[in-house]
Amino acid sequence: MKSVIVETAVMDEYLLKNDLEFTSDGQFVKWGRGNKNHPRNWSTTRKVFDIGLIFLLDLFVTATSTAGASAASEARHEYHIGTTLSTFCFVTLFLIGQVVGAIIFPPWSESFGRKKLYIISSTGSSLCCLIIGVVHSLTAVIICRIVGGLFSAIPYTVGSGSNEDMFDTRARIWTIFLWTIASNVGLLIGPITSTVIIESLH
Numbered sequence: 001m002k003s004v005i006v007e008t009a010v011m012d013e014y015l016l017k018n019d020l021e022f023t024s025d026g027q028f029v030k031w032g033r034g035n036k037n038h039p040r041n042w043s044t045t046r047k048v049f050d051i052g053l054i055f056l057l058d059l060f061v062t063a064t065s066t067a068g069a070s071a072a073s074e075a076r077h078e079y080h081i082g083t084t085l086s087t088f089c090f091v092t093l094f095l096i097g098q099v100v101g102a103i104i105f106p107p108w109s110e111s112f113g114r115k116k117l118y119i120i121s122s123t124g125s126s127l128c129c130l131i132i133g134v135v136h137s138l139t140a141v142i143i144c145r146i147v148g149g150l151f152s153a154i155p156y157t158v159g160s161g162s163n164e165d166m167f168d169t170r171a172r173i174w175t176i177f178l179w180t181i182a183s184n185v186g187l188l189i190g191p192i193t194s195t196v197i198i199e200s201l202h
Contacts, residue, residue, distance in 0.1 A: 039165040047166045051175055054159045055182040057118060061125050061152035062186025067194035068094055068145070074198045079138045089141050097149020102157045104150075109158045114165075121154035156183065 015021055019032035031038040039047070068090035076086035109117055128148035132141055163175050 039162075040168065042166065051163065051166060051179075054118070054155055054162055055179055057122055058155035058159060058179065059182045059186040059189075061121070061155055062183050063190035063193060064125060064129060064148065064152060065094055065098070066187050066190030070191050070194035070198060075141070078136065079141075081138070089138065090145060093142060093145040094149035094152070097146040097151075098153045101150040101153025105154050106157050106161065109161055114158050114162050117154050117158055121151045124148070124151035 015029065019035040019037075020029050021032050022028070023030050031040075035041060042050075069087070072086040072090035073083070075081075075090060076083055079086070081089075105117060125148055128144040128151070132144045132148075159179065163172055163179065167175055
């Protein structure tokens with residue numbers, strides 16, 4: 001009984017020191033109302049910067065997703081494969097990676113945080129694009145499109161959690177609106193960018 005009291009006292013001291021508190025049912029720990037580390041209490045500048053980076057990352061990976069169709073039509077000549085196989089390698093495999101990532105990463109982010117996932121996503125997606133462009137190998141295309149799709153799932157599945165962390169319900173109306181615009185711009189510029197790059201290589 002004494003050890004339980006000591007453990008409770010230590011826990012209470014830790015929570016007080018870090019400006020944390022138990023939920024009403026006493027089962028979980030949550031941010032204290034005035035905790036400066038709570039994303040809702042960050043400055044407006046910090047929030048705009050962070051959510052802006054998430055928007056740009058989502059725009060980039062969405063553009064990467066839609067660029068595959070234009071690349072597939074040209075790559076079939078380079079790799080001497082049919083249209084169906086080329087589309088499968090450049091488009092379908094990427095989408096399969098996204099589906100798997102959408103299942104894996106949201107629970108991961110809730111348990112271990114989101115920042116590292118965003119860094120992994122931006123670095124991994126960029127490297128996959130670079131490898132596909134530099135290494136002229138169908139095997140590299142297959143691997144990098146799957147892995148790139150996996151990483152690209154992070155911004156649009158984990159981003160909603162970051163949005164909820166930083167903004168209240170009223171502000172989220174606007175951030176979701178802007179996020180949707182960024183994502184749709186990515187859908188538009190992906191095929192355009194891909195086509196321009198392909199034409200410039202001829």
